[in-house]
Amino acid sequence: MIDRECQKLDDKQLVALSLEDSQYFYCLMKRYEDKLSAYVHRFLFLSPDDVDDIVENSFIKAYEHLNDCDCDLKFSTWLYRIVHNEAINFFKKSRASFQVSLPEDNENFVNWLVADTDIEKETIALHQGQEIKKILNQLKPEYKDVLVLKFFEDKDYQEISDILQKPMGTVATLISRAKIQFKKIYEKK
């Protein structure tokens, strides 16, 4: 019954109801669990169990901090922020490998690469997937962070700023520097 009811409600309404009844929070979790698991999997090279642990801890933290949910942000942005921070904490504690896992469709990323660099689309197409992944994994963690959010999670600059809690100008600079570094590494290869 609640499932059907949940479908008609937006995130904000579900948050308000979750404060009274945790069943509504279940609806929020169902809405985001796959997306968040995929996000964690994308930028940390972890086993499915570890990914689940991070997402679980994030949901519990989110539930406990529901009253602190920033009304100016989208709920999903706030949730991504929690997951990102949990993932970083996990990475620091376990010294997990900070490696990217690419989705099959990375056309956005390729188009971005081609836009301002000398790298031709055909060249990238030849070496797509593994090669891009190798280079991405050589980038600094803060560069990978923004690239994953921008091109694989489809977040805009404001959302990335809110997730990473960095000024928008800094986000833009990081993306720009990531491109430069990517190009340098690509050309060396």
Place this chain on the structure above:
Amino acid sequence: MKKNKKSLSDQVLQNIQKRHLRPIPKWEFLAKNYLLWLLYLLSIFIGGLAFSTLIYMFKSNDWDLYYFPYFWLLSLLLFIAFAYFIFSKTKKAYRLELPKIILFAFFLSLALGSLLSFFNLGQKFDSLLAKDLPLYRQVAPMKTQVWTNPSAGRLSGTITQIISPNSFELTDFSGNQWTVDIQKAIIRPSIDISLGQEIKITGLLQGDVFVANEIKPWSGRLSN
């Protein structure tokens, strides 16, 4: 064993119910937020007070280069740093660049300090600290202390006896008497070497005699 992803939400819900977890009450977050802003405003205010006292110390020392109120400058910088630290803990602070946050706190303190200075609050604060804190004057000396330091080449007081055309007796503000040799001294035009004149002197203590380099009026600006 791989966890079934579809049951992740079920597990979390079970966990929440088993551990009787509840959302942290809103008032706790509000209280933390208000406290942060209160601390921020307090830091700005104290920074402003430090600046107004700094202005007072400069003024009371006739904007003299022999004295720089380092203590109050450091206090100002410390409270601005603290204000920045507190601000960085607020919810939306990350949207602003670091230099902007610091500059904003700095100019806010300066503006407030200038306003407090207009109402002589710097002087009152200085007097209050001098009265209640025994060591305060060691870090923020008054003009008389700065200018009663013959071993450092600074002397001040009232001319109490003319000994000769090139020397006179000076009684400092602590009541001590000094013989001052002015043979090679630069005497500011506004100075009249006569009994009762209050002056400040830079020079060198040689034995019992203070050999003056420059004689300036006790009150007023350095250059005239």
